[in-house]
Amino acid sequence: MTITLVAGARPNFMKIAPIIDAIENKKSLGFDINYRLVHTGQHYDKNLSDTFFKELNIPFPDINLEVKSGSQAQQTAAIMVGFEKELQKHPCDLVMVVGDVNSTMACTIVAKKAGIKVAHVEAGIRSGDMNMPEEINRILTDSLTDYFFTTSEYANKNLTNQGVQTNNIFFVGNVMIDTLLKNEHRFKKPEIWNTLNLEEKKYLVLTLHRPSNVDEENQLKALISQIKMEAKDYPIIFPVHPRTKKLLNGLNLNFKNLHYTNPLGYLEFNFLVKHSLAVLTDSGGITEETTVLNIPCFTLRDTTERPETCNIGTNVLIGKDFNKLSNAFSKLFSRQWNKGTIPELWDGKSAERIINHLIEIYKL
Numbered sequence: 095m096t097i098t099l100v101a102g103a104r105p106n107f108m109k110i111a112p113i114i115d116a117i118e119n120k121k122s123l124g125f126d127i128n129y130r131l132v133h134t135g136q137h138y139d140k141n142l143s144d145t146f147f148k149e150l151n152i153p154f155p156d157i158n159l160e161v162k163s164g165s166q167a168q169q170t171a172a173i174m175v176g177f178e179k180e181l182q183k184h185p186c187d188l189v190m191v192v193g194d195v196n197s198t199m200a201c202t203i204v205a206k207k208a209g210i211k212v213a214h215v216e217a218g219i220r221s222g223d224m225n226m227p228e229e230i231n232r233i234l235t236d237s238l239t240d241y242f243f244t245t246s247e248y249a250n251k252n253l254t255n256q257g258v259q260t261n262n263i264f265f266v267g268n269v270m271i272d273t274l275l276k277n278e279h280r281f282k283k284p285e286i287w288n289t290l291n292l293e294e295k296k297y298l299v300l301t302l303h304r305p306s307n308v309d310e311e312n313q314l315k316a317l318i319s320q321i322k323m324e325a326k327d328y329p330i331i332f333p334v335h336p337r338t339k340k341l342l343n344g345l346n347l348n349f350k351n352l353h354y355t356n357p358l359g360y361l362e363f364n365f366l367v368k369h370s371l372a373v374l375t376d377s378g379g380i381t382e383e384t385t386v387l388n389i390p391c392f393t394l395r396d397t398t399e400r401p402e403t404c405n406i407g408t409n410v411l412i413g414k415d416f417n418k419l420s421n422a423f424s425k426l427f428s429r430q431w432n433k434g435t436i437p438e439l440w441d442g443k444s445a446e447r448i449i450n451h452l453i454e455i456y457k458l
Contacts, residue, residue: 095456096130097154097213098186098205101155102136102197105270105379107146108360109192112272112445114152120449125458127449130184134173134197135160145359150273156184166196166227173200181208187456188213191235191271194399199231206238212258215269215448217242218249221399225306228378232399241455243448246402247436266441270379271386275442277361284362285354290329294369298328303335303377307394313414314338315345317394320416321374322349324423327356331366333358372426374412381409386440390431392422408434 097117101110103231110131117129133155147154159176161169173196181189181204189205191198192215205212217236221229242258245268246252253263286292300321308314322330330352334342341352358366364383367373372390373380376398384391385407393404396413403409408431412418425431439447452458 095127095166095188095451095458096186096450097127097366098181098184098189099129099131100134100177100189100191100197100201101131101402102134103193103195104146106192106197107150107152109269110151110363111152112269112276113190113192113215113448116445116449118307119446120453125453127453127458130186131155131175132180132201133158134176134201135162136169136173136197147408149360150277152342152344168263170196170200173197174204176206178199181205181210186210187453190215192216194219194228194232194235196227196231199234202238211240212238213241213243213448213452214239215243216245216249218244218251218253218263218398219246220249220252221397223397226304226397229399232335241451243444243451245400245440248401264448264451266439266451267444268382269444269448270382271440272442272445273360274383274386276366277348277364278368280361281365281368283365284358285300285303286331286353287366290331291351292329292331292369295371296328297370298325298330298372299366299373299375300330300332301335301373301375301380302332302394303379304337304395307376308338308341311341314341315347317353317414318347319349320419322347323354324420325351326427327351328371329353331355331370333363372431381407382440384408386433386436388434390426392419402437403434406437408432 099110101107117127120127135158160170188211190202190213202212213394214235217444223229242253242263243266250263250265302308331353368387373384374392376394381403382392385403391409393409394412410422
């Protein structure tokens with residue numbers, strides 16, 4: 095059996111890493127299972143792609159389609175053209191896509207039109223917000239997927255409501271957490287830790303990249319200004335996404351406690367998260383990591399496709415409501431933040447479950 099694994103953006107790499115480990119483990123036990131790793135090039139900044147392959151010990155891709163940036167349509171089209179050629183040259187038994195980026199949707203469409211079955215890792219999650227490009231990617235991908243590997247019972251329910259047969263849904267847990275738990279002992283201090291003399295639980299981490307937060311200058315300026323005010327004198331470490339960096343130029347947000355840094359590698363970024371007082375983010379994946387690391391998390395969005403991080407985790411939805419932001423900071427500083435628990439099957443063994451299911455399905 096040959097699986098084509100698709101990775102396109104930073105979160106994909108973290109999800110692919112444990113799957114490759116699980117495949118290699120089964121190969122070593124004599125199972126006839128192989129993979130070919132395709133990097134679409136959707137993220138092409140070295141700090142957002144190559145670094146993660148090195149840090150997470152992922153073999154470098156068999157091919158990089160090098161699609162780079164463009165509009166949603168341009169990028170999706172480029173991925174589809176490149177991936178179609180890839181499958182023609184290198185046929186496979188199964189295409190495995192992960193997450194909800196443009197590469198996920200585009201490669202699913204190409205695979206299905208080529209008559210190849212698709213497995214979707216992190217299937218079934220929904221925010222209900224059709225203004226998010228990722229939500230459209232999720233819905234389209236899951237409408238074509240053959241095998242659905244899910245992170246929660248919530249995702250299972252979404253799929254059954256969609257009409258998916260239950261025997262094609264496999265609740266396996268969260269592969270991102272596989273990577274987190276495997277590498278937690280390897281987290282390392284970034285240079286900014288010593289430069290700013292940071293101390294454990296005495297700083298905040300901020301990340302922003304969603305169009306709803308960063309595409310409108312006045313909105314972005316108001317949000318960062320409010321966070322700066324609520325944070326008192328706590329340093330705010332802001333690794334800036336390339337997309338956001340362009341928008342910050344000229345806004346003159348030179349606050350004393352706001353510290354910009356280039357995108358960080360996986361091990362350095364999660365060191366900052368683990369030792370922070372709290373994280374403010376519009377990233378879904380980071381809310382999963384903060385839940386497992388038991389770090390308070392402010393989600394700067396109105397909706398989440400990962401409700402388990404709010405229901406039982408450490409995450410609180412803030413959106414653009416500055417009253418909610420102020421109340422959340424009050425809880426944080428008064429040490430009244432809810433202590434979260436870890437969702438079911440987020441135990442570091444999700445990738446192993448995925449490959450075991452595929453071995454059973456394909457009777458290897």
